[in-house]
Amino acid sequence: MEKEEMSIDVKTLWGRSGNRCAFCKIELTPIGSKSTLGEMAHIVAKSPKGPRGQSNLTSEQRDEYSNLILLCPTDHTLIDSNPEEWTVEKLKQIKAEHEHWVSSQLENGRIYINKIDNSTFMKVREEEWINFVGNYVWSIVSLTPLNISNDSIDPLNPDLLKSIHTLKLPQFYGYTSISDNINKFHTKPNEYGVINEELRHIEQYKFGHKIQVFRNAHCEFMICLEGVASSANTLPSRVLTYEDIALSFTTQINGLINIWTKHLELNDILLTTLITNVTNTNLYSGRKTWNGYEFGFPITSQVLKYNKNINRYETLESVQESVIKRFVNYFGLNIDRVFGEDGKFNQPSKLY
Structure with missing residues (x-):
């Protein structure tokens, strides 16, 4: 199949043909199947009480791409049950290596991405x-x-x-x-x-x-x-x-x-x-x-x-x-967090 020339970042690629476990590289959305095997895991846990949860990251930052890693269910369970071994630093290194692997697969034509056009x-x-x-x-x-x-x-x-x-x-x-x-x-x-x-x-x-x-x-x-x-x-x-x-x-x-x-x-x-x-x-x-x-x-x-x-x-x-x-x-206003701890809307304000 002829490789299509197009620009795409690794984050976007993860959601499509790069949808492989960062550990074992297993394909998480097999061709011909409607099942999704991949699980998006938190590096720093979503909750402070979770695995690797002690961090200065805000609740919003914990859900950002930089704190997420794509895993198969087996490896997801493995790393969360052994947080002392699978540290934040180690997971970030594995994620970076996986992103490099995905990019190299794309550059060498081993991953094909259908043209996006809506x-x-x-x-x-x-x-x-x-x-x-x-x-x-x-x-x-x-x-x-x-x-x-x-x-x-x-x-x-x-x-x-x-x-x-x-x-x-x-x-x-x-x-x-x-x-x-x-x-x-x-x-x-x-x-x-x-x-x-x-x-x-x-x-x-x-x-x-x-x-x-x-x-x-x-x-x-x-x-x-x-x-x-x-x-x-x-x-x-x-x-x-x-x-x-x-x-x-x-x-x-x-x-x-x-x-x-x-x-x-x-x-x-x-x-x-x-x-x-x-x-x-x-x-x-x-x-x-x-x-x-x-x-x-x-x-x-x-x-x-x-x-x-x-x-x-x-x-x-x-x-x-x-x-x-x-x-x-x-409208010329600013807000740091839309939702308060009580679930109600925080109010925006002008920059002063």
Whole structure:
């Protein structure tokens, strides 16, 4: 097979053809099998009480790529049951050697990587999103396979439909009339796969949602935020509040990742997040200062967008953190940790 010339980093390679145990080099996703044998292990344990858990790394840093190593179940058990022998330094050395091995396999043409191309499909989806939302503020989250292939899944699979019908909707402050769960009676097949949408209250309350799962395994979750953007009567016009954005994104990301992990046999996937129609819109941090409310800075762009390739080893919280932090930054604010110890949202602030 002719080697394809393309640039790719080792981290990305790990999630695909480089998916081998760092110790024994056993293939962790055998060709012809849908089983995934690989386990993403922590070098410094996720918990301070775990193997090699005593470290100055924060909980977020413990889930980063630099602290993870791909292992088969046997070696995973071996190193965690003998932390005195398998030290942090030793595991980092083995990981570095494995990365070098993967790179050499790629350079010598022994690992072949299929060309990644979902750009054309995503361009069409983004154009349709913009046409659909009109002049309203919408929060949009989607998960897309890195390679698009028609009829990858059956969107009318009963188990998949059950997962769709258990999706939650964000409960924005002051709008208790919004149902907590989506209404399963709004689900129907369409030209793409299956859709659930509620648009009856868009004009009156400026709330609604649209959920789609495609036959090619792309899935998207859209929520109208215009109601909360226009309901801030005590604040300047065209203001979004940080907590509303954070609540919407965490709800959408949680719902789609649940569908991904249960029903989509993909190790890597593209996460796309947008907020539409935000020109001249500001963000209220939730803080009150001695001279009033604390805001970020008005947005000049029409659409805010953030893309991120994610892998099954990433935690739900780390994905949510990265998205919310980025959008907070877009509005000129900063936040170190999105979630507090109590699980509630920490508030962002300006850089001083």
